[in-house]
Every structure is written in structure tokens, then in C-alpha cells.
Amino acid sequence: MAEKKLVEAITAMEEDFAQWYTDVVKKAELLDYTSVKGCMVIRPAGYAIWELIQKQMDERFKETGVQNVYLPMFIPESLLNKEKDHVEGFAPEVAWVTHGGLQPLQERLCVRPTSETLFCDYYKNTVHSYRDLPQICNQWCSVVRWEKETRPFLRSREFLWQEGHTAHATAKEAEERTLQMLNVYADFCEQVLAIPVIKGRKTDKEKFAGAESTYTIEALMHDGKALQSGTSHNFGDGFAKAFDIQYTDKNNKLQYVHQTSWGSTTRLIGAVIMVHGDNSGLCLPPKIAPVQVMVIPIQQKKEGVLSKAEEICDRLKKVSRAGIDITDKSPGWKFSEQEMRGIPLRVEIGPKDIEAGKCIICRRDNREKYEVSLEELENKVTELLDRMQVEMLERARAHRDKHTYVAKNMDEFRRLFNEKTGFVKAMWCGDQACEDAIKEELAVTSRCMPFEQENLSEVCVCCNKPAKKMVYWGKAY
């Protein structure tokens, strides 16, 4: 009964995916609402996932020469206004500080929605000669965008992210860095989060305010909607000209720098929930599971059970992030909690198991159970965690591929988006009018022009004029 209650507390995903999502976020204790409208608390269970994401992503950054820094959270209005496209993109959604202490400010400050302008200000002071280049900086911080509709992890007025900002001597180097970081994101999503992504370039309509080009990784959620999971922008020398960031090259000539920026956010946690979760709750890939194995004693009051379970937990701590549940709840309730929290493996051990020198290991993702000799415990747990990490990616890839369709004309395009949810691949003439028309009619957006182009037909799906690019389309979060 009690077990049922915990599981019944979440809506079935087939019934109402949005409600299922909110229920999981809440019941797995990842996040909570606050008295501050549109802002949320990331609770210990949620923040521990973010810490594992940060650690593993930061290591990958540093391998490519990234250095972390911290810049102010405030941007003076005059600084924000320096690059025209950029300010137009962000000014409508920033929060303004107008008073410091008891005094009104001479110039109002916005709380950073992103920090291109501050990094430009910094590089202008720091970069003088070609010897000062490249600058490869990143910061982990929070940013603020005054969203009207908010959604846990996916959209909130304040969110945590990392933003990388670089300055280079040449356009070529900037473009290489832009793509390099996109590849870091893609590899991270696949290898760490077990989420397959499509890499591609945004159309001009969808690119970042102030960028020459924006690259993106797009993932498909369980409900068939797309989630932009990381972006990397090449600014060319546009910001450098607006902020006058010049350096002396080897021939003693003044040159503008070429810049990039790239970011990913706590919405990656939302992606993990919506790609791997099920009707029992969260399901975490082992690499970002704060607890990877939960030992649950059965009939723990019987002599010797608790001490054996603790011994097992201690052994497992040497090869994994292991925990033990010794509360006075029933085993069934503990199982439900472990499943709700998405803990990859559960080890069950009771009097009979101890007698037989074995235990039961149960995988969270596919519920497979294994009877394991206690001698084999560490090996088996290590093997299962590794296998689960790989198979979760394979399963997500199969789901993504199964929900990726091809449309060769508007009729097919309409039918697909009316009947199914997923990615639709279709050819495009490159004209924004077609993009606008499709968005208007079907409420779907161009997700990206993938690097892996296919020649599905010779004409644009919308206007029948000659096609230039294959585009992934989808309903997006």
C-alpha cells in the first residue's frame, strides 16, 4: 500500500507528460518553488547532479585550455547598449537595478542575462599584443532573464549555467574554437548524460543576438519535443568593432580580435529527466548519479542483516558512490524511493541471501535482476554501472531515431506534425519567409541545419523553390 502511494503520487507520462515532469522534479526532491516569483530552489538531490555535471564538463573544458574567471553580475546600461543586435535581443528581458543602498544610481545596471559585453570590456583592458591571444575564459554563474512563463530547470528567471568567452587573432581560429566547444558539448551529452544529440547550425532567424553564426546541439525528449541543449556562437569581429578591442600583430599593425561564446545550463538536468525518466520517477545515468548504488537490507531487524548490509556498502564505496537505507520504512517503500530518485542500482540483502553468500542487484533502467555471489559484488556492480551507462545511450538513440521522420512536401510535413511528435527532416530553400510560414502554421521551429546533410529532395518543403539545406524541425521546449 505504502509503496503504491509513492508511485501513484506521480502522473503517468502517457497521460500528461508536463504533469509527469513536474511530479518527478518535485517527488525526487530536485527542485522547489519559492516566494520569489519565477525563481526556484535547487535542492540537495538536484544540486548534487549539477555538481557532477560541472565537474565532468569543467575537466573537459580545461583539457582544451579553458581558464575559469569571475566577472561582475551587473552591466551598466551604456555597456549593454554598445552592440546593437545584442541589446535588442536582451534588453526586453533583463532585470534593472536602480538603487544601491538608500541612493538612486546615476546609471542603472542590469543583472547579466549573459556576459558578452562584460567580457568585451575585460578583453579591451587585457589584450594589447598578439602575445596576449588567445584568451579562453569561462565562468560558472547564474544569469537572469525576466521570463513570463517558467518551468523547472527548463526556463526560470534566474538559472545556473557556464558561459565561455574567447578572443582570437584570426577568424579561422575563432571558427575552430566555436566548433571545438560544440563538439565538447556533444561528446559530454552522449558520454556523460547518455543523451544523443544532433549537431548543426542555427538559421539566421534562430541565431544568438549579435552572433555571425550559432551552432547548437539538439536532443529529443521522451514526448517527442526537441530541447536545445548547448550553443556555441562565432561573433566574428562584430563585438570587437563595437567595443574597440584591438591588438598589435607580429607586423606591428592594429587588428580587431575575433570572438566566440558558448553556454550550457541547468536545463541539461531537465533533459536527463525527460530522456531517461519513466513512470516510477527519475532514472540517472551512472556518471551523474550522486548515489550510484543503494544497499537495502531485507528483514533488517534479524540478527546479522544490518551489519552485513553495512559491510557491503563499505565495500561498494571503494568502487562507486554507494549508500545504505537503514530507516524504519518497509523494503518496498525503500525500493520505490530508490526508483523515484533514479539511483542506478539497488542491492537487496536479507537473511536467506546472507546464508547463501549472495545478494540481488536490480537495475533501475530496465528492472533486470541479478543474483550475485558476494565474492563477485564489486566486479558485478562496476560492470553493471558501465553497461547501464552505455545501454541508456543506445536506448535513447533508438528512441530518437524511431521518432525522426522525413517530409518531402507540405502535405507530409503537416501530416507528420499532426499525427506524430519528433524530429522532421525536410529540405529548405534558405528563405526566412518559408521558416516563418511553417512556424506560423504548425508551431514548429527549425532546430538546426545539421552538419550531416542529406539530399532528401531537390526542392524546399514549403515553397518548392530549389532547396539549399536539409533542416531538422520540431516542437521545442
Next chain:
Amino acid sequence: MAEKKLVEAITAMEEDFAQWYTDVVKKAELLDYTSVKGCMVIRPAGYAIWELIQKQMDERFKETGVQNVYLPMFIPESLLNKEKDHVEGFAPEVAWVTHGGLQPLQERLCVRPTSETLFCDYYKNTVHSYRDLPQICNQWCSVVRWEKETRPFLRSREFLWQEGHTAHATAKEAEERTLQMLNVYADFCEQVLAIPVIKGRKTDKEKFAGAESTYTIEALMHDGKALQSGTSHNFGDGFAKAFDIQYTDKNNKLQYVHQTSWGSTTRLIGAVIMVHGDNSGLCLPPKIAPVQVMVIPIQQKKEGVLSKAEEICDRLKKVSRAGIDITDKSPGWKFSEQEMRGIPLRVEIGPKDIEAGKCIICRRDNREKYEVSLEELENKVTELLDRMQVEMLERARAHRDKHTYVAKNMDEFRRLFNEKTGFVKAMWCGDQACEDAIKEELAVTSRCMPFEQENLSEVCVCCNKPAKKMVYWGKAY
């Protein structure tokens, strides 16, 4: 010549300590000013130190059961107003957000100067039963206080810190946690930063706005001024009553929780500079040095030198954070840079050394040089880093003890603060009037009532009434 230039760029500390400090901060590239008044950039060399501080402090926190979370950066005015003393302490120095996007806000929001009120709001939603206690949370974030005078790392309008906030079932447990965290800070300062600290309690005049009691660790800088380096507050049930945070105890009765908070900031980096630095620049304790050993090839254009130096660097990377300087600067210039940046050890290797199968290792703190056989390299580097860590603490402790004086009456007290700088220990009656009078006359403040009390005399140094406590006094940053 070139070498001289780099060193001459910083003012001698005996000449002007404040200028020396600013010069080191700037020349070691730790921090820079920005277009945002009172806010600074923490540059890669500075942020890497903060990352090492964070990592090692966070590990110590987690060993005591601390869980990290993230709460919003905004506090609605009504929430800030709930606890009378607290709002009076902070309201005059907060930044106010009055507009979100293009709209004025219905209620203005302050940017958090500290998060007691938000944690109260969170605990009110989360804590219902004794089973939900204790709550031991911490967050790493930035806070804003609208300071008029700012100083790199020591005082700025925005700064990075960690703030721990806990809720407990009993007053006893809250007091224990308050002291436990003070001990974590003290141990961290001594073992990691090599800075000895005095542990004690703040007087009522100096305690935190809203706290029942505030404990502090106080360190002595090289110029004899004191720096408050971490504080831990016991709130009793004051905030719980203001925010109505109650739980059902084991007897099914409603009880208020008892709360604590504790914080430390990037000013710890300022402390490291001012305790260990010298006229050649920064001097970092090995445990927080982003680069612990710098390999500098001598006559690097001669055949075999560069490859040998790189081989040595690769070997050292296995036992330390090692780097190599292969720029085309002169060795002397490289030595000066390594010293300016505070890198603990320098390995010099040239053609003659290679022939003799040895190298020179030079310690940053005391300039001792060692001729070391290349076979012994890893062992010697490890040994020297360990020894340097220990001896830097010993040296700082000796300096602190040498500059700690005793005053038994106002004449001695005056003479000491007129002639010397340092801590002065003196007895106090417990009356705030004496504290005020001393501050008024000598511009020194009570730093703390140390846990290790001594009975220096029977009477208060100021009023001659019976003494209750020995107090450390000092000029503070």
C-alpha cells in the same frame, strides 16, 4: 635589467603596505578593475586559487554532512523585512531591482546581501516533522553589498562566498553546529592556507544582525592589522519565530527550529597575500597554488635542454601541479615572474646540470636552493612542498605571536597602538560603553573574546571596573 623592471613595478611593503598589496594583486594578475564601479574581475590566476580553496573547503564541509543547494539571488522586500534586527543591519547596503523587462515590479527585490531570509522561506516549506531535521545546507554564490569604499578581495560591491544555513531540533544541536563550523574554518585556514587564527566570540556590538551569538576566526596580516576570516552565527529560534518555522516533535508537539549560518569569502585570498607575500610578490602555500612547481630551462636553445626540461615537467606532473616556461624571455625574467605569481618551487635546468645529472630547486618562501640529483627529483619536490606548507604556517604563527601584546591599563593600551601594530590582549568589563570609548579614541575594535581566556588583570583596561573577559583588540581591514 628586465628582471629588475618587473620587481621594481611593485612598491616595497615597508614603504606603503596598501600600495604593495594593490601592486601584487595587479602584477600577479589575480584581479582587475572593471567599468562596473566597485566590482572586479577575478582573473584566471586568482580564480584558480579560489577553485582550490572551494574544493578543499567543500570536502571538509561534506565530511560533516553538509549538502549544497542553490537559492534565488533575489529577496522580495517583504521577506527581507520579516526579522527586525536583520533588516536594519542590511537594508542600508543592498541593491534594489525595481524593473523586470520593460515593466516596473509590483514589489521591489533586493539582490541578496546574505540569504538567511531565503533559507527561512525554504525551511518553512521543507521542515514539517522531526524526521526532516537537521537541515545542513550550503551554497557557493556571490552576494552584493553596496559598499562605498572598495578594496581588491577585501571589500567589493559583489563578492564570492559560501554561506551555510542549518536548522536543528534543539538549541544544543544548533550551538554545537555553530562551533563545529568555526572549527572547520580554523582548521582550514591553518592546514590549507597556512594562516594561524584566533578563535573566539564577537561582542554584542560586533555580532551579526539577527544573531544570538557570532563566533569568528581572526588572523593577523603582515602589517599588523587584523582580518576577520570567517564567522559562524547561532540564531537561536529568533528567525524561526519571525518566519514561523515549526516542526512536530516526537511527542506530536509543535516546536520552533534553531538555526545557524556561517560564511567565508574570497577575502581569504586577500589574507593569503597579506600574510605570506613579500617584496617579490605573492607567495602561495603549496595546497592552494594552481602551479606548484615551475620548470625553467636555462640556455634552452642548446640542444637537449628543452626536451630534458619537458621530460622533467612530465615527471613532476605525476606528483604535483607542475608547469614549464618555454617562452623566449630570459631566465632571470622567468624567475621574477614565477616569484611574482607565488609559485612555491622553481626547478632550474641547464646544459651543465644535465651533464651532471642534476638540477637546482629553489623555494619561493625562503629562497633556499637545493642541488638535486635527477633521480631524486620527485621525492625532493614532494618533500619540499610538504615542508614549505608546514614552515609557512610556523613562520606566520611566529609573526603573529611576536605582534601580540598585552595591555593592563589605558596608558599601555594607548602606547601600544601608537607605537606598534598587532593584536593587543586586554581585559574588559563587558560594558559596551568601554568598547565604544576605545574605538572612538584609538580607532581599534574588539576582534573577539577568545575561547582561550587568560586572566591578565582583575579590572577592565578602560574603566577599571571588575573585568569579565579578555578581549583581542586590533585595527581591522
